[in-house]
Amino acid sequence: MICLCSLFRLTLILMHLLTLVKTKNDKGLVKLIVKPLTETFCFPPFAEKTRFQYPRDCGQIMLNGVKASGVYTIYINGNKVAPLKVSCDMDTDGGGWLVFQRRQNGGTNFFRPWADYEVGFGDPADEFWIGLAPLHALSSQARYELRVDLRDGGSTAYGYYARFHVGSNTTNYLLRLGPFLGNAGDSLMYHHGRVFSTPDKDNDGSLTNCAESYRGGWWYHNCHQSNLNGRYGDTSHSRGVNWYSWKGHSHSISFVEMKMRPLKLADLRNKRRRKHTQP
Numbered sequence: 001m002i003c004l005c006s007l008f009r010l011t012l013i014l015m016h017l018l019t020l021v022k023t024k025n026d027k028g029l030v031k032l033i034v035k036p037l038t039e040t041f042c043f044p045p046f047a048e049k050t051r052f053q054y055p056r057d058c059g060q061i062m063l064n065g066v067k068a069s070g071v072y073t074i075y076i077n078g079n080k081v082a083p084l085k086v087s088c089d090m091d092t093d094g095g096g097w098l099v100f101q102r103r104q105n106g107g108t109n110f111f112r113p114w115a116d117y118e119v120g121f122g123d124p125a126d127e128f129w130i131g132l133a134p135l136h137a138l139s140s141q142a143r144y145e146l147r148v149d150l151r152d153g154g155s156t157a158y159g160y161y162a163r164f165h166v167g168s169n170t171t172n173y174l175l176r177l178g179p180f181l182g183n184a185g186d187s188l189m190y191h192h193g194r195v196f197s198t199p200d201k202d203n204d205g206s207l208t209n210c211a212e213s214y215r216g217g218w219w220y221h222n223c224h225q226s227n228l229n230g231r232y233g234d235t236s237h238s239r240g241v242n243w244y245s246w247k248g249h250s251h252s253i254s255f256v257e258m259k260m261r262p263l264k265l266a267d268l269r270n271k272r273r274r275k276h277t278q279p
């Protein structure tokens with residue numbers, strides 16, 4: 001079926017033609033002429049389709065053409081009856097990151113019981129923890145990488161881990177990480193292979209209750225080198241939002257985001273980059 005062209009569309013096409021003549025860009029031909037034409041005439045076979053109708057993570061949301069960071073709906077394992085609102089970071093290092101934890105103002109209490117850490121709490125547009133059960137489900141969909149972004153005053157730092165997986169409830173959400181890169185120093189590998197603890201569920205390797213002592217839920221080992229769910233703004237030793245190798249144990253970091261991205265997305269990007277940089 002052929003729809004009527006609007007005057008606006010025709011004007012757009014004319015403008016595109018002019019641009020094309022100016023730039024003589026071959027690649028632009030499809031983008032600038034064919035696409036507006038097919039859109040104008042509503043020619044279904046050439047109309048752009050959403051690639052992933054039920055995106056399972058922010059990588060698929062990005063592949064759907066979304067370029068702005070914000071809160072979007074995903075469907076873990078493509079399960080359309082279980083939508084989940086998540087925060088996507090489309091700006092950092094190529095985008096496609098699903099943010100699963102954020103600290104930025106201390107407005108949300110992170111000193112909470114196991115049940116809360118399991119299902120998640122807070123607001124994905126503000127401070128939140130996505131939940132251990134969703135983290136297990138998300139990180140089991142494919143191979144994921146992890147990024148931790150830290151900001152304090154005027155300075156920023158990041159830590160990157162080439163693999164990220166959180167085990168199921170039967171493992172107490174055991175943390176698995178791949179090799180580290182970044183300029184924040186590595187304060188998480190110490191927690192690799194460790195299970196999660198909360199104040200009311202002490203699974204750590206210490207004689208004391210680390211979660212109770214240090215005011216958060218974490219993959220505590222013999223307590224911690226990082227405590228990103230610690231008490232916001234608390235500068236007493238080990239209790240605050242700490243990343244030891246960047247700011248030590250007595251500095252509570254004012255902005256933190258933890259985020260994950262499918263490794264495949266980075267592979268795609270690297271391939272493209274290699275192709276473009278080859279002589």
Ligand SMILES: *[C@@H]1O[C@H](CO)[C@@H](O)[C@H](O)[C@H]1NC(C)=O
Nearest residue numbers: 118133136137168169170171
């Ligand atoms: C563990 O998680 C599964 C889903 O992954 C759920 O069906 C089960 O009830 C949970 N078990 C406990 C003890 O919470």
